[in-house]
Amino acid sequence: MSSELTEPGTGPTGAAPTLSEVAKRAGVSSITVSRVVRMPDLVAPETRARVEQAMRDLGYVPNLVAGALASARTNSVGVLVPTIANSIFADTVQGLSDKLEPLGFSVILAQSRYDAVREDRMLAALLSRRPEAIIMVGSPATEDGTRLLRNARIPIVETWDLPASPIDAVAGFDNYKAGIAVAKHLVAQGRKQLAFIGGDDPRGTRRWLGFRDEALASGLAEPRRLILDRKDSGSVAAHARLPGVDAVFAANDAHAIGFMSGLRKAGVLRDGPASAQPVAVIGLGDLEMGQLISPTLSTISVHGDAIGRTAATLTLERGGERRIDLGFELVLRDSG
Amino acid sequence: MSSELTEPGTGPTGAAPTLSEVAKRAGVSSITVSRVVRMPDLVAPETRARVEQAMRDLGYVPNLVAGALASARTNSVGVLVPTIANSIFADTVQGLSDKLEPLGFSVILAQSRYDAVREDRMLAALLSRRPEAIIMVGSPATEDGTRLLRNARIPIVETWDLPASPIDAVAGFDNYKAGIAVAKHLVAQGRKQLAFIGGDDPRGTRRWLGFRDEALASGLAEPRRLILDRKDSGSVAAHARLPGVDAVFAANDAHAIGFMSGLRKAGVLRDGPASAQPVAVIGLGDLEMGQLISPTLSTISVHGDAIGRTAATLTLERGGERRIDLGFELVLRDSG
DNA sequence: TTGTTCCATGTTAGCGCTAACATGACGTGA
DNA sequence: TCACGTCATGTTAGCGCTAACATGGAACAA
Numbered sequence: 001m002s003s004e005l006t007e008p009g010t011g012p013t014g015a016a017p018t019l020s021e022v023a024k025r026a027g028v029s030s031i032t033v034s035r036v037v038r039m040p041d042l043v044a045p046e047t048r049a050r051v052e053q054a055m056r057d058l059g060y061v062p063n064l065v066a067g068a069l070a071s072a073r074t075n076s077v078g079v080l081v082p083t084i085a086n087s088i089f090a091d092t093v094q095g096l097s098d099k100l101e102p103l104g105f106s107v108i109l110a111q112s113r114y115d116a117v118r119e120d121r122m123l124a125a126l127l128s129r130r131p132e133a134i135i136m137v138g139s140p141a142t143e144d145g146t147r148l149l150r151n152a153r154i155p156i157v158e159t160w161d162l163p164a165s166p167i168d169a170v171a172g173f174d175n176y177k178a179g180i181a182v183a184k185h186l187v188a189q190g191r192k193q194l195a196f197i198g199g200d201d202p203r204g205t206r207r208w209l210g211f212r213d214e215a216l217a218s219g220l221a222e223p224r225r226l227i228l229d230r231k232d233s234g235s236v237a238a239h240a241r242l243p244g245v246d247a248v249f250a251a252n253d254a255h256a257i258g259f260m261s262g263l264r265k266a267g268v269l270r271d272g273p274a275s276a277q278p279v280a281v282i283g284l285g286d287l288e289m290g291q292l293i294s295p296t297l298s299t300i301s302v303h304g305d306a307i308g309r310t311a312a313t314l315t316l317e318r319g320g321e322r323r324i325d326l327g328f329e330l331v332l333r334d335s336g
Numbered sequence: 337m338s339s340e341l342t343e344p345g346t347g348p349t350g351a352a353p354t355l356s357e358v359a360k361r362a363g364v365s366s367i368t369v370s371r372v373v374r375m376p377d378l379v380a381p382e383t384r385a386r387v388e389q390a391m392r393d394l395g396y397v398p399n400l401v402a403g404a405l406a407s408a409r410t411n412s413v414g415v416l417v418p419t420i421a422n423s424i425f426a427d428t429v430q431g432l433s434d435k436l437e438p439l440g441f442s443v444i445l446a447q448s449r450y451d452a453v454r455e456d457r458m459l460a461a462l463l464s465r466r467p468e469a470i471i472m473v474g475s476p477a478t479e480d481g482t483r484l485l486r487n488a489r490i491p492i493v494e495t496w497d498l499p500a501s502p503i504d505a506v507a508g509f510d511n512y513k514a515g516i517a518v519a520k521h522l523v524a525q526g527r528k529q530l531a532f533i534g535g536d537d538p539r540g541t542r543r544w545l546g547f548r549d550e551a552l553a554s555g556l557a558e559p560r561r562l563i564l565d566r567k568d569s570g571s572v573a574a575h576a577r578l579p580g581v582d583a584v585f586a587a588n589d590a591h592a593i594g595f596m597s598g599l600r601k602a603g604v605l606r607d608g609p610a611s612a613q614p615v616a617v618i619g620l621g622d623l624e625m626g627q628l629i630s631p632t633l634s635t636i637s638v639h640g641d642a643i644g645r646t647a648a649t650l651t652l653e654r655g656g657e658r659r660i661d662l663g664f665e666l667v668l669r670d671s672g
Numbered sequence: 673t674t675g676t677t678c679c680a681t682g683t684t685a686g687c688g689c690t691a692a693c694a695t696g697a698c699g700t701g702a
Numbered sequence: 703t704c705a706c707g708t709c710a711t712g713t714t715a716g717c718g719c720t721a722a723c724a725t726g727g728a729a730c731a732a
Binding site for chain 4: 673674675676677678679680681682683684685686687688689690691692693694695696697698699700701702
């Protein structure tokens with residue numbers, strides 16, 4: 001490639017300027033330009049000024065792809081979430097990138113859409129970009145995915161759960177115990193006919209199991225379980241399918257709020273406190289929205305952004321505790 | 337580097353296996369392995385099978401960093417949003433990655449947090465990874481940012497607005513007209529004292545301007561404008577700061593719902609239709625939540641995911657219309 | 673037979689950068 | 703004076719892969 005492609009002062013022509021074009025213009029070797037970019041302290045002030053001027057003249061933007069290949073450091077992390085839209089996982093992504101971006105790491109984002117095949121594909125796609133760590137919601141759904149991650153020899157952080165045998169690091173909470181806590185509370189409130197609504201993804205299922213086990217242990221009948229699509233709108237109609245039920249644990253706040261909307265339409269929602277509700281509703285996630293509606297939503301509060309920030313930390317430091325339980329909190333408001 | 341580092345059957349040791357290690361094991365040259373990965377049709381079936389076996393044996397994961405450098409194609413797009421948490425932009429990111437991921441593109445995500453300095457930094461960081469396109473919400477806040485993008489010589493898609501002189505492509509809607517539409521509706525409804533609540537980011541400001549101009553043109557007094565933090569909770573208290581106001585346009589649904597919550601606490605929210613509301617409230621975004629609360633939220637409906645998918649399309653095809661107005665729709669429910 | 677075409681595979685060079693190791697100029701203390 | 707350290711800069715090789723151009727054989731028509 002001819003270096004004459006780029007004429008100074010005329011704006012960019014064909015190709016982006018390279019290190020050695022900057023070097024030539026500044027009258028130094030390319031390694032000196034590289035040092036100005038990465039370790040400016042090692043370069044004499046006058047030389048540095050000359051190089052910086054040349055970079056400005058040419059509009060030089062370092063090529064991290066080449067840099068990554070040469071140095072075997074990509075300064076990137078792969079992030080895999082089921083979905084980012086309309087979900088609390090966005091908080092986790094926000095949290096982790098707030099921590100990683102200032103350190104020069106880029107976030108490569110992939111979505112599995114709760115699909116095991118797509119998850120494996122995305123995992124492979126992420127790994128082929130040689131991220132320095134992978135942060136994912138949950139655990140790989142397949143053996144293949146697990147093997148892929150295990151062989152990658154980079155920090156792997158599983159989040160939003162506490163898997164029994166994690167691949168590497170974990171930042172999450174105990175979904176089973178969350179289910180127990182909700183059931184305990186509803187039993188103490190004198191509720192008799194419990195139900196669970198939500199998806200059947202691994203974490204939702206663990207919430208369900210804790211909820212069911214505790215209800216049974218308390219001598220109640222087995223709670224009903226209504227498996228809903230991702231679309232919240234399904235939960236609006238859920239009430240009609242749960243006759244006789246006097247307490248509902250929704251797998252997340254969106255489902256809970258949708259369900260409450262159905263209750264309102266059916267005329268079984270009061271503006272008073274939990275004790276006045278014909279049907280108690282508890283959510284999970286503690287969306288801000290839950291405090292804005294009436295009645296205010298009781299929920300299991302989980303700090304999605306703290307999970308993200310903790311995951312980022314686990315990514316950076318290899319030593320220390322690799323299993324962080326961020327816990328949860330039952331926040332009681334007016335809905336149940 | 338010694339290729340003896342990787343012993344077959346013993347799991348991965350030091351370094352990840354390379355193309356040429358696979359080639360050696362399969363008894364072919366490395367270009368043949370490369371072809372098996374990228375254009376399998378060019379390789380004879382028996383050879384292909386042998387190579388595929390070798391890849392499996394070694395747990396080979398292609399190194400796209402090296403591939404990108406050699407081919408000058410990174411198969412990635414940079415995406416810059418103000419924030420991803422708790423926001424409609426998540427829909428846009430979802431929409432565009434749903435379109436791009438199946439095509440083998442990765443999404444590199446960056447957040448500006450509504451901060452011009454951080455935006456420029458993130459833009460430079462994105463460009464140094466040599467994405468094949470940049471999709472951003474809005475337009476660069478600074479001249480530097482604009483220049484950076486202009487010189488990058490890749491497709492640039494600005495979204496969520498219709499800038500007068502875009503850098504390249506646009507997928508959005510007219511925020512000014514949205515403001516007009518809301519004001520027109522409120523005037524027709526007989527409201528007299530309008531107010532606008534929300535942020536002062538460029539798009540929010542354009543909504544405000546349209547809203548104000550239309551109110552003035554209709555002979556109303558200049559509407560009040562309350563600039564709020566990103567935190568929705570601010571909008572709960574907003575009512576107290578707007579005495580006499582009988583109609584509010586909130587820059588987004590989250591603010592609208594927060595404001596309605598404040599109205600409820602103040603006892604100025606009815607369960608009836610819009611005409612019964614002492615204070616009309618219109619949002620923007622059409623969150624699903626708006627239909628679940630009571631009264632249901634009137635809003636400017638904007639399809640965040642369609643914006644994302646359209647932006648992705650603009651990224652892929654260089655010809656054709658480069659300015660797509662996806663419009664908006666005033667959806668009237670019970671809040672105003 | 674002798675091109676000619678096609679197919680499967682190989683060789684060579686280099687993408688833009690950085691790690692690791694020179695190099696040479698200049699003090700500095702004994 | 704000179705061996706030695708220090709500082710600023712340079713040289714060399716190579717990261718793992720792919721584009722572009724060979725190569726050599728089989729198939730086939732004239």
